Amino acid sequence: NAGVTQTPKFRILKIGQSMTLQCTQDMNHNYMYWYRQDPGMGLKLIYYSVGAGITDKGEVPNGYNVSRSTTEDFPLRLELAAPSQTSVYFCASTNLTPLTDTQYFGPGTRLTVL
Amino acid sequence: GNSVTQMEGPVTLSEEAFLTINCTYTATGYPSLFWYVQYPGEGLQLLLKATKADDKGSNKGFEATYRKETTSFHLEKGSVQVSDSAVYFCALSDPGGYQKVTFGTGTKLQVIP
Numbered sequence: 131n132a133g134v135t136q137t138p139k140f141r142i143l144k145i146g147q148s149m150t151l152q153c154t155q156d157m158n159h160n161y162m163y164w165y166r167q168d169p170g171m172g173l174k175l176i177y178y179s180v181g182a183g184i185t186d187k188g189e190v191p192n193g194y195n196v197s198r199s200t201t202e203d204f205p206l207r208l209e210l211a212a213p214s215q216t217s218v219y220f221c222a223s224t225n226l227t228p229l230t231d232t233q234y235f236g237p238g239t240r241l242t243v244l
Numbered sequence: 245g246n247s248v249t250q251m252e253g254p255v256t257l258s259e260e261a262f263l264t265i266n267c268t269y270t271a272t273g274y275p276s277l278f279w280y281v282q283y284p285g286e287g288l289q290l291l292l293k294a295t296k297a298d299d300k301g302s303n304k305g306f307e308a309t310y311r312k313e314t315t316s317f318h319l320e321k322g323s324v325q326v327s328d329s330a331v332y333f334c335a336l337s338d339p340g341g342y343q344k345v346t347f348g349t350g351t352k353l354q355v356i357p
Contacts, residue, residue, distance in 0.1 A: 134287075163345075172248075172333060172347040173288075188344070220287055231276055231295075231337055233345060235287035 132156050136221050136236035143211040143243045151206040151239050153221030161224045162204040163188075163233065164196065166217040173220065179204055211243045246271045250334045250348035257355050263321040265351045267308075267334035270315065275336040277301075277310050277317040278345070282331045291319075291332070324355045 137152045155162065160181045165173040175188030179198040193215060195207040204223075208215060218240050222233040251266045269277065276295045280288040292301030297312035306321045317334060331350045338344040 170349070172349040175344065178344065222288075232278075232290045232293065233288075235289065237287045 134221055134223055134234050134236035136219075136239050138239060139237070140240045141242070143208075143241065145211060145213065145243060147211050148207070148209050149211070149241075151208075151219055151221075151241075153204045153206070153236060154202050155204075155221075155223040155234070156202065157223060157225070157234065158201060159223035159225045159234075160201070161226055162198065163222045163224075164194070164204070164206045165220045165222065166190065166215075167220060167238075168217050176206065176219075208241075213243050215241065216243045217241060246275070246336060246338060246346040248334050248336055248346050248348035250332075250351055253331075253350075253352040255351060255353050257324055257353070259326055259355055259357050260323045261355075263319070263324045263328075263353070265319040265332055265334075265353070267317045267319065267348060268315050269317065269334070269336050271336055271338075271346075274312075275338065277308070278335040278337070279306070279308055279317070279319050280333040280335060280347075282333065282350070284330070288333060324353070326355045326357055329353055329355045 134155045163178045164176040174190045177196040179185045218238045220238050221236040224233045247270045278293045279291040281291045282288045292303040294301040294310035300309045308319045331352045333350045334348040
């Protein structure tokens with residue numbers, strides 16, 4: 131049971147380049163999330179999904195896009211990378227039940243935009 | 245909106261010292277409260293949680309009690325170890341649904357031998 135996996139672990143982009151951060155979970159969770167963590171800051175929600183085909187914006191969605199074609203996968207797309215998107219990105223998932231509302235996090239992707 | 249305020253770090257303690265990391269929250273309704281821990285180079289993992297007022301969450305010697313009257317969820321440990329060095333995040337879940345979680349800014353703990 132791998133839990134939540136993210137690829138790549140590290141990436142350096144030039145301004146204006148695009149890339150997709152991959153996230154996969156094998157726990158059959160309905161809910162998936164993308165966060166960014168800036169130095170010395172808490173996590174900020176970028177986008178979330180409540181199931182395949184359903185996504186919604188979080189607190190800081192500008193400059194990002196997501197899709198959810200399957201329960202397992204929730205990729206995050208950066209179209210025109212900017213230095214302000216330098217951050218560590220975490221994917222998380224959970225299953226909405228009264229007793230198990232814990233979020234399970236992936237190991238993160240460290241992105242630098244130069 | 246929901247918010248979580250936790251004490252700024254870093255917190256530096258000697259091994260076997262007593263730890264308290266303060267956390268207060270603002271939320272409508274009755275959120276669940278969490279402490280997550282992030283070890284260097286890793287993602288966050290759940291340390292403990294409490295889902296209703298007066299509940300005490302506990303794990304690995306850490307404890308926190310859900311205090312509705314003071315809107316607090318302070319993290320405590322009686323005797324810290326070097327291996328407890330990490331960043332600790334207080335968080336609450338949105339009682340309105342979709343399990344949206346609001347995180348505090350994190351408190352870095354460094355335990356020295």
